[in-house]
Structure formats: structure tokens, C-alpha cells
Amino acid sequence: MARILRPFSILPSRVAEGYRRSSAVFSFNHDGLEVARVRNRSRYLPxxxxxxxxxxxxxxxxxxxxxxxxxxxxxxxxxxxxxxxxERLAARVMHMDPVSRQLAVQIRTGLTFINQRILDRRI
Structure with missing residues (x-):
């Protein structure tokens, strides 16, 4: 008996909270046939x-x-x-930490080596 009345027991909470939007989107094909697709529930900013x-x-x-x-x-x-x-916000985002500073020095050293030894260019 409780199983039969269960759908009716959640009805007051649904009415109080309001109905949720359907999770299906309905559209029509080129021949007029109605097609239901699952609604994509993605976040605003993934x-x-x-x-x-x-x-x-x-x-x-x-x-x-x-x-x-x-x-x-x-x-x-x-x-x-x-x-x-x-500009202050950009300066905070682009602030150099010690690891980034070391990586930048290593990249600059590598680029200088490539330019001088391999490409025969002077900076």
C-alpha cells in the first residue's frame, strides 16, 4: 500500500519547490517527426x-x-x-615566482645557445 501512495507523498514538496525543467529537448526533423534529445547540463564555466x-x-x-x-x-x-x-590585476596574475624565474632563465640560456652555436647569429 505504501508503494502505491509514494508518488503522492512527494507531490507537496515538488509543489513547494517548483517544478524542475525537463531534461529533454524536443525538436522536429525535416519530415515533421518529433525527436527528443537529452538536455546538456553543462556548467557555465567548465x-x-x-x-x-x-x-x-x-x-x-x-x-x-x-x-x-x-x-x-x-x-x-x-x-x-x-x-x-x-593593469594591477594583470601584474598580479603575471607575477613571477621563483620556479618560473628559473625556467625563464633556462629557456633564455637555451635560446642564446641555439642562436649562437647552431644558427650562427649574434643577439
């Missing part, structure tokens, strides 16, 4: 977007620091820290 942004910021930071050197990079970051709100 986690991989945040991870990609962090990796992208790290790569840009390393490339710029390797190109202009760590001293020049720190001078530009100091200029950005004294700028407007958006």
Missing part, C-alpha cells in the same frame, strides 16, 4: 577553461620573461603595479 587560462598565462609569462630577461620583466611588472586597476 573547469578546463580555468586550467587552460592558468597554463596559457604561465606560458606567456615564461616566453616574455625569456625574451626580455628577468630584470626587464620585473621592471615592466613594477610599471604595471603602479597603473590602473586592470
Amino acid at each position: 573547469l578546463w577553461h580555468l586550467i587552460f587560462f592558468i597554463y596559457f598565462a604561465m606560458i606567456i609569462r615564461l616566453v616574455v620573461a625569456a625574451d626580455i630577461g628577468t630584470a626587464g620583466y620585473e621592471a615592466r611588472m613594477q610599471e604595471m603595479r603602479e597603473g590602473h586597476t586592470l
